[in-house]
Amino acid sequence: MKMMECPLNGPRNISEFTYGGQVQVMPDPQQCSDLEWAKYVFYEDNDLGVVREWWQHTPSSYWFIAERHNGSDVILRTYDPATLFTGRVDFQDEGSPS
Amino acid sequence: MPLGLLKYGRGDDYPYERQPDLPGPTELKDHYDVVIIGGGGHGVATAYYLAKHHGITNVAVLEKAYLGGGNTARNTAVIRSNYLTPEGVRFYSASVKLFEGLANEFDFNIMYSQRGQLTLAHTDATVRAFRQRAEVNRHFGGRTELIDRKSIAELVPCLNLDPAELPVLAGLWHKDGATARHDAVAWGYARGATQRGVELHQLTEVTGINQAAGRVTGVTTNRGTVGCHTVIQAVAGHSAILARKAGFELPLVAYPLQAMVTLPVKPFLNPLVSSSALHCYVQQTGRGEIVIGGGSDPYPLYSSRASLPLKESLIASAVDMFPFLSEMRLLRQWAGITDMTTDYSPIMGVSPLENYYLDAGWGTWGFKATPICGQTMAQLVASGGQVPELIQPFALERFDRFQQVNEMGATAASH
Numbered sequence: 092m093k094m095m096e097c098p099l100n101g102p103r104n105i106s107e108f109t110y111g112g113q114v115q116v117m118p119d120p121q122q123c124s125d126l127e128w129a130k131y132v133f134y135e136d137n138d139l140g141v142v143r144e145w146w147q148h149t150p151s152s153y154w155f156i157a158e159r160h161n162g163s164d165v166i167l168r169t170y171d172p173a174t175l176f177t178g179r180v181d182f183q184d185e186g187s188p189s
Numbered sequence: 190m191p192l193g194l195l196k197y198g199r200g201d202d203y204p205y206e207r208q209p210d211l212p213g214p215t216e217l218k219d220h221y222d223v224v225i226i227g228g229g230g231h232g233v234a235t236a237y238y239l240a241k242h243h244g245i246t247n248v249a250v251l252e253k254a255y256l257g258g259g260n261t262a263r264n265t266a267v268i269r270s271n272y273l274t275p276e277g278v279r280f281y282s283a284s285v286k287l288f289e290g291l292a293n294e295f296d297f298n299i300m301y302s303q304r305g306q307l308t309l310a311h312t313d314a315t316v317r318a319f320r321q322r323a324e325v326n327r328h329f330g331g332r333t334e335l336i337d338r339k340s341i342a343e344l345v346p347c348l349n350l351d352p353a354e355l356p357v358l359a360g361l362w363h364k365d366g367a368t369a370r371h372d373a374v375a376w377g378y379a380r381g382a383t384q385r386g387v388e389l390h391q392l393t394e395v396t397g398i399n400q401a402a403g404r405v406t407g408v409t410t411n412r413g414t415v416g417c418h419t420v421i422q423a424v425a426g427h428s429a430i431l432a433r434k435a436g437f438e439l440p441l442v443a444y445p446l447q448a449m450v451t452l453p454v455k456p457f458l459n460p461l462v463s464s465s466a467l468h469c470y471v472q473q474t475g476r477g478e479i480v481i482g483g484g485s486d487p488y489p490l491y492s493s494r495a496s497l498p499l500k501e502s503l504i505a506s507a508v509d510m511f512p513f514l515s516e517m518r519l520l521r522q523w524a525g526i527t528d529m530t531t532d533y534s535p536i537m538g539v540s541p542l543e544n545y546y547l548d549a550g551w552g553t554w555g556f557k558a559t560p561i562c563g564q565t566m567a568q569l570v571a572s573g574g575q576v577p578e579l580i581q582p583f584a585l586e587r588f589d590r591f592q593q594v595n596e597m598g599a600t601a602a603s604h
């Protein structure tokens with residue numbers, strides 16, 4: 092079976108992993124327009140080449156990032172998200188009923 | 190007798206069409222009224238209706254490989270209209286109606302066979318969803334009803350009603366469900382189109398979309414440049430890549446979808462049977478092969494190589510449904526690249542470019558829509574960009590308005 096290198100658990104069968112979508116820059120949900128939000132939610136690059144994606148090692152619920160060629164399916168690199176995401180994002184809940 | 194037969198076969202009165210179905214290759218012209226990119230079922234159907242209904246025959250269909258060799262050749266040919274949304278049901282029902290008359294219209298056997306399609310529910314939630322689908326379907330004139338275990342057993346005696354801890358609770362019985370020979374559909378449309386003057390250029394890949402002032406002026410191909418008044422793109426799995434060449438993005442992700450067939454056996458299975466929980470569907474072709482299909486691959490890929498893990502899980506589900514299938518031998522297995530939208534509905538109509546139209550996002554369910562796509566896309570072009578009502582809900586800009594047409598539940602298990 093195809094293997095993937097989990098940054099936390101080492102090499103594991105690809106069937107142990109769950110795909111979580113392309114890594115995208117999230118616009119500020121409070122500030123951005125509906126259109127910007129739509130682009131963020133519905134559009135991915137989907138071009139042929141190397142893509143940067145979220146993956147989860149399902150048994151340990153550990154999320155990480157993989158760089159993979161989406162034509163040859165070769166996984167080039169996997170790493171902890173802390174490499175890319177250094178700050179904390181807080182979602183303000185403006186609309187909740189009082 | 191064998192000698193007589195041979196003489197008859199070679200003789201002049203043997204009823205054999207000496208005209209080939211399709212004309213041989215020709216040079217590309219400098220200019221066409223309409224260029225259709227993609228010679229799959231959708232592309233040639235659009236060309237056919239442009240010529241037949243609108244008298245537009247200065248049309249070139251440009252196909253990078255060969256006629257109908259993309260997903261048209263790879264699909265499992267489920268034709269049905271038991272979708273969930275009124276928009277979807279109306280649209281697919283119109284396609285089923287067209288399919289019914291297609292062989293006569295073409296004078297070409299497409300092996301259309303209306304045997305009904307049965308989807309199995311294994312949870313209460315699915316039963317509720319089926320009830321809704323049956324109501325919506327009936328409202329739009331479809332023949333769909335909820336049936337119980339007893340009726341299922343009568344309809345498909347060889348089905349295991351208690352597979353893998355997931356007892357069958359009920360079924361959605363769709364009498365309009367059918368299948369057809371997919372290659373014949375593409376060939377029937379291509380023959381009808383070329384007989385009316387349309388040019389089909391195989392081995393012709395579009396590599397660039399030429400533009401001036403927000404309009405398309407022509408396309409660049411591996412065989413040179415052609416000018417045109419209007420372009421339609423109908424390239425299924427490669428929709429996003431082509432759109433990017435035209436300068437805009439589509440909300441699509443490419444996933445492989447796999448299927449397989451066994452060696453042929455005597456007919457035993459009339460309806461098309463699919464299970465929503467086992468993510469698997471099984472049907473017998475007119476030639477006796479058992480077709481086994483299921484859900485998409487677990488992650489995006491632009492490669493049509495079939496994979497063993499997916500085959501294993503498909504076979505496991507198929508054997509759960511029909512245990513004796515474990516005795517069968519596989520004949521072929523394959524994959525196609527599908528262009529998936531998030532709402533499991535297509536993207537049809539206008540694009541950000543004025544004279545460039547879209548027939549995309551057909552994902553895992555677009556074979557059944559071939560006739561109605563051809564008809565509506567032809568109308569769109571002939572009217573100079575007035576979007577037919579039937580396809581208005583499928584506009585690209587629905588995503589910008591968060592107005593999706595959600596068919597996921599009615600699509601994922603049976604396409």
Ligand SMILES: Cc1cc2nc3c(=O)[nH]c(=O)nc-3n(C[C@H](O)[C@H](O)[C@H](O)COP(=O)(O)OP(=O)(O)OC[C@H]3O[C@@H](n4cnc5c(N)ncnc54)[C@H](O)[C@@H]3O)c2cc1C
Nearest residue numbers: 227229230231253259260261264265267395525555556557
């Ligand atoms: C395994 C599988 C099972 C399926 N089962 C079903 C089913 O049961 N029922 C159902 O309704 N649907 C099903 N589908 C979906 C269905 O096959 C497709 O939605 C449908 O065939 C799309 O038709 P098309 O003509 O748009 O695409 P295609 O037949 O793929 O045609 C597109 C053509 O465009 C060409 N092309 C691409 N790029 C270029 C370029 N740059 N220049 C020129 N030509 C180009 C390709 O070579 C191709 O021939 C299934 C798909 C798969 C893969």
